[in-house]
Amino acid sequence: MATKKIAGVDVQVNEEGFLTNPAEWNKEIAVELAKEEGIELTDAHWKVIEFCRSAAAVKGAAPTLRSITNGSGVSTKDLFALFPKGPAKKVAKISGLGKPEGCV
Amino acid sequence: MSEEPRKIAFICSKGNLDMVYPALVMGWAALGNGIDVTIFFTFWGLDMINKARVDHLEIPPIANTSMKMNMMGVPGYIGIPQIMGIIPGMTAFASALMKKKMKGLEVPTVREYLEMLVDAGANLYACKMSVDMFDLKKEDFVDGVKDIVTAGDFMDMTEGAQIVFI
Numbered sequence: 602m603a604t605k606k607i608a609g610v611d612v613q614v615n616e617e618g619f620l621t622n623p624a625e626w627n628k629e630i631a632v633e634l635a636k637e638e639g640i641e642l643t644d645a646h647w648k649v650i651e652f653c654r655s656a657a658a659v660k661g662a663a664p665t666l667r668s669i670t671n672g673s674g675v676s677t678k679d680l681f682a683l684f685p686k687g688p689a690k691k692v693a694k695i696s697g698l699g700k701p702e703g704c705v
Numbered sequence: 706m707s708e709e710p711r712k713i714a715f716i717c718s719k720g721n722l723d724m725v726y727p728a729l730v731m732g733w734a735a736l737g738n739g740i741d742v743t744i745f746f747t748f749w750g751l752d753m754i755n756k757a758r759v760d761h762l763e764i765p766p767i768a769n770t771s772m773k774m775n776m777m778g779v780p781g782y783i784g785i786p787q788i789m790g791i792i793p794g795m796t797a798f799a800s801a802l803m804k805k806k807m808k809g810l811e812v813p814t815v816r817e818y819l820e821m822l823v824d825a826g827a828n829l830y831a832c833k834m835s836v837d838m839f840d841l842k843k844e845d846f847v848d849g850v851k852d853i854v855t856a857g858d859f860m861d862m863t864e865g866a867q868i869v870f871i
Contacts (some may be wrong), residue, residue: 665735667813667821675822686710687739704730705812 608633619694623657626697634695637685642695646683649675653696663698665689667705712741712866714859719871720752722764722803727871729818736825743823743866744822746850747832747857750871751839752830754846759816763800766790776802816847828862830854 605614608629613621618637620626635642642650652673656664662690666689670677675691684691693701712733715728732742754759766772767790773782776799789795804814813821823829825860829850831841836853854862 666733667811677821681736681825685739687737689734689737690739698712704734 613665617690617694618644619699621699623654623697631695634697637697638691640684640691640695643683644674644694645679649673649680649683649692650696652691652700657696657698662703663693663696663701665701665703665705666692668703670671709865710739710741712743712863714743714745714863714866716745716747716859716868716870717750718748720749720758720762722762722800724871725750725753725762726774726812726818728869729815729822731869732822732827733818733825736822737851741866742822742827743863744827744829745832745854745863746829747835751835751841754814754819754829754850755841756845756847759819759847760814762815763796764803765796766799767796769782772799776806785828819847819849826838830859830862832856832859 603614603616605618605668606612606636610625610627610628610630612625612630615621618634620630631663632642635646640646649669652669653664656668656672664672666677666680669675670680675683680688680692684695689701693694712763713732715727715732719725728744732744735742746754752762764772766785767787770784772785773779774785775782819829831843831846831850831853833853834853836842843850
């Protein structure tokens with residue numbers, strides 16, 4: 602386990618750069634993590650991130666892509682356009698959660 | 706991460722319910738991880754993209770040694786006598802059971818899975834030889850099937866890809 606300074610805050614991250622404690626996450630950290638992935642966050646991105654945060658708070662794990670599209674109303678097409686080249690990990694990472702558990 | 710994105714191609718040659726899901730599940734996982742996905746449907750695999758067939762895929766209990774009666778709630782691993790498999794309705798029964806199980810796990814239907822894959826950027830193609838053999842046309846296929854291509858075309862478009870035959 603390593604410590605990384607993101608947006609001026611020391612947070613615990615795993616070897617892939619995922620935050621290991623979702624409680625250490627904040628919006629500034631999300632902006633920084635998104636930049637690392639080459640993504641400039643817009644309202645549409647925040648809708649997805651906020652959905653993931655609340656879903657994870659209830660279930661204890663990052664939601665799968667299908668639960669994001671079903672639950673947030675963001676279509677599959679839009680989700681893949683907002684977080685190109687591998688939304689599964691990118692969304693979870695920017696939202697300060699672990700990798701989604703589940704195959705769909 | 707390397708410059709060239711990883712590519713994976715699935716060849717779907719079966720239409721039985723248990724054989725159609727692997728490519729859908731792995732293809733979806735691949736797209737979620739940023740991997741380029743191409744799926745080539747050939748022979749019985751064309752049932753997966755045939756509008757008239759996609760919602761009616763089945764699994765027969767005959768000659769399926771792994772299908773045991775515990776699926777129906779009978780404890781242990783008691784087999785289904787093969788002679789029962791020939792009773793009319795047994796295939797429909799087994800198929801309905803499996804679909805119910807999958808629905809309970811929130812697994813999408815084959816039709817919905819294909820839509821998700823297409824929306825996420827997967828490239829779907831039908832095999833020309835099989836299409837000709839079954840007298841099918843592009844209009845017979847679900848939306849998102851890009852084209853009917855030859856085996857040679859498939860080889861060209863999957864250069865550098867990892868290929869999985871199902």
